[in-house]
Amino acid sequence: MTSNRPYLLRAVHEWICDNGLTPYIVVDAARPGLQVPPQAVSDGRVVLNLAPRAVARLEIGNDAISFMARFGGVSHAVNVPIAAVQAIYARENGQGMLLAEDAAGAAPPVQSPDMAPAKPSAPSLQAVPASGQDASVSDEGGTGGHGDEPDKPRPKGKPSLHVVK
Numbered sequence: 001m002t003s004n005r006p007y008l009l010r011a012v013h014e015w016i017c018d019n020g021l022t023p024y025i026v027v028d029a030a031r032p033g034l035q036v037p038p039q040a041v042s043d044g045r046v047v048l049n050l051a052p053r054a055v056a057r058l059e060i061g062n063d064a065i066s067f068m069a070r071f072g073g074v075s076h077a078v079n080v081p082i083a084a085v086q087a088i089y090a091r092e093n094g095q096g097m098l099l100a101e102d103a104a105g106a107a108p109p110v111q112s113p114d115m116a117p118a119k120p121s122a123p124s125l126q127a128v129p130a131s132g133q134d135a136s137v138s139d140e141g142g143t144g145g146h147g148d149e150p151d152k153p154r155p156k157g158k159p160s161l162h163v164v165k
Contacts, residue, residue, distance in 0.1 A: 005082050005099060006062045012088045012097050013050060013060060021090035023050045025065070026163055031084035033064070037071045045086070045163070048078065086163055098163070 009025075016023040027034065027046040040046050048069070050058060055067040055078075065080040089096025 002062065003082070005085070006060060008097060008099065009065070009082065009085060009088055010060045016088070016090045016096065017052065019090070021092045022054075023096075024048065024089055024091050025050060025080070025085050026087040026089075027080050028084045028086055031081055033079065033081040034084055035077065035079040037074075037076050040071055048080070049091075050088075 013023050025048050027036075027048060029036070029041045029044050029046050034046070036046050036048070040048075049055070050065075050067070052058070055069045058067040059065070061082075063082055065078075065082065065085070067078050068075055069078050070076070085099055087096060087098045
């Protein structure tokens with residue numbers, strides 16, 4: 001089977017735009033084939049605005065995302081390999097999708113007993129019960145990694161997306 005990544009990216013991009021929000025992608029800047037101006041790279045990542053008003057000739061293909069965008073007032077051709085995209089989300093509310101490293105195709109490869117175990121490549125996500133407050137994704141256990149602390153009310157304000165390695 002082909003990779004589901006480009007299909008998921010196209011669907012989430014369309015969903016975000018249909019709701020009048022601004023789609024952003026988080027890209028691993030170390031991946032080969034990435035074409036962005038060097039000043040756009042920060043901490044090994046690039047965050048790109050894919051809103052129709054911010055880009056021209058956007059094409060989310062099966063192998064790459066390509067478009068024209070302005071950086072510092074200068075127009076640049078941008079090419080992002082699909083495998084380099086780590087997440088897509090709406091700037092206004094943080095809703096979107098994290099894409100796991102192994103989402104490049106069907107099931108993960110089966111290891112033979114003589115092979116070394118594979119190290120985990122992406123954080124796991126778990127459902128958070130819906131409540132009256134804004135919910136955010138946390139690590140396993142749902143207590144922010146402190147185990148013995150009681151659940152505290154979540155802070156109000158603008159949500160944000162944090163990529164955890």
